[in-house]
Amino acid sequence: MNITAHPVVASLTPVFLLIGLGYLAGRLQWIREGAVKDLSNLVFLLLIPALLFRTMSAVNVQALDLRPLAAYFPVALGLLGASIAWRGFNRGSVVMAVGGVFSNMVMIGITLVELAYGKAALVTLLTLVSVHALILLTVSSVVLELVVAREARAGGERVPHVLETAWAAFKGALIHPIPLPIISGLLFAQTGWTLPTVVDKPLQLLGSAFGPIALVLVGVTLARTPLGGHLRQALWITASKNLLLPLLVGLAAWTLGITGLPLTVMVVAAALPMGANVFLFAQRYEVAQELTTAAMGLSTVLALFTLSLVMLVMSYLN
Template sequence: MLEVLGITAPIFCIIGMGYLAARFSLLSREQMRGLGTFVITFAMPALVIRALALRPIAEVLNPHYLIAYVLASLGCLAVGLVVFRKLHGHNLSNSAIAAMGMGTSNSGFIGYPIALMAVGPQAGVALALGMMVENLVMIPLALALAEAGHQGGGSTLTVVRETFKRLSRNPLILAIITGGILSIAEVKLPVVPLKLIEMLSMASAPVALFVIGGVLYGTKVRGQVGEILQIGAGKLILHPLLLSLGFLVLADVEPAMMTAGLIMASAPMMSVYPILGQRFGLEGRCAAALVITTLASFITISLLLIFIKH
């Protein structure tokens, strides 16, 4: 138990420090946003390049891991659509945004820092593969479904095309492509750029956690409690459960990658979830789900680590 707390407690302490910094106005919301931009634009891309470029491509592109992660994420999306469409009677846009919260993880800001402490450098590979699934499959698909429902289904192709256009300018996607090319070409980075990448990547985890705490301050939790809890349960329980089943079926995944993947799947939804839901008037529910799920993840991830350690 103490070993698990040694992993999770520092993580959530840094989140708490970010929350307190925002609560007592040590850093403004704009400054927090600036720190988040630094992580997304510089630190995390450096981390992804380092994780991919320093490993052979056969080790990076683990097909069994990717298949299991894709199927688990799509399974959560499908369950969310059924629950919110059939049981709650919501429209496609509402259901798709709820389902996206169940099937996409905050891999970079929460999943990776915990996985790094649990399994070491291989957490970087799991992060890159998870981001490929989230950014190239889950987010475009969920947003295309939501937009189709919002516009009567008339412009799904346009939405998908525009989403991929934006993703092509995303620093994290560019980092995945760059790291993949370096890995395939077996290029050995010179000392200076390698050191620069290492320094930036080291800043990724603590700054990301600090930003999460700052974002949580001021987020209101109100209304639709039952639906919010269902989104949270889908994210924290169903997602890792489906992934564990996928790993059992596709047995050729090494234990460290399995652990990292389960931690990623057990992380709460991404911090931009309320922003993505804003276009459809769902930012309140999305923000409340983000707060509750992030707080609950301290317990669920700790229980997961206890189970793995034993």
């Protein structure tokens, strides 16, 4: 068998080549730090909403398989809780636990899954993406706010009610450039209408620009990611994110009778490297910022090997 022709290699190679080019651009200062935020805004506020809306605007809600949600998120939340219990109930513990379960489904996952498995696989992935941040970030926000509240009470300060905190977290995760276009696209699809060409073509062009720009941006971010001094803890987080989570998700999906392409997409989604939202948590709560950055970089670099392994295993199981 020609290894270069294997579909796993064929789909992973362009993804990591683009990340590598972004890394080179970052190291050589072709894309400077001030431009990274602008490029991030371009990706999240314009390119990805166009891709998500257009993809979901042709999906009939009756055809959606919701079993992946029932398999994926109880496992992710269970691992999140176990990680917090293992490390202790504090800010750093919660942020590290989130790093061990939160996948980069958008900037890496969407392009990789489409390259490897085609547009049909995107329906399963986007079903997960639609509530990924909503569930994991909301729960994590509430847990972090409970930690902050406990610290504040210990200092004699007044803290908001837990329900107020939960609502604010839920609203922030819902009104977001990822869930909104998915939900809007699904609602549009149920009307039975089709997008007019004058609207569909610009959305298609914007969506096709998302993949390469997002992957180059991942590489640029990696070029500014220090690993020194945090390698051991970053390895634990990476092991949870890149290996343990996909194993547990795969077992949960198998017990629910999920097979074939949906099973593969779920396991690959779980095996994706750590998402950037974890750093935003660390930044907001002023804890473990350097460790989170190091873990994100290490998880992405090692994904070249761990993700290849997971995808090869799934290719032989299905």
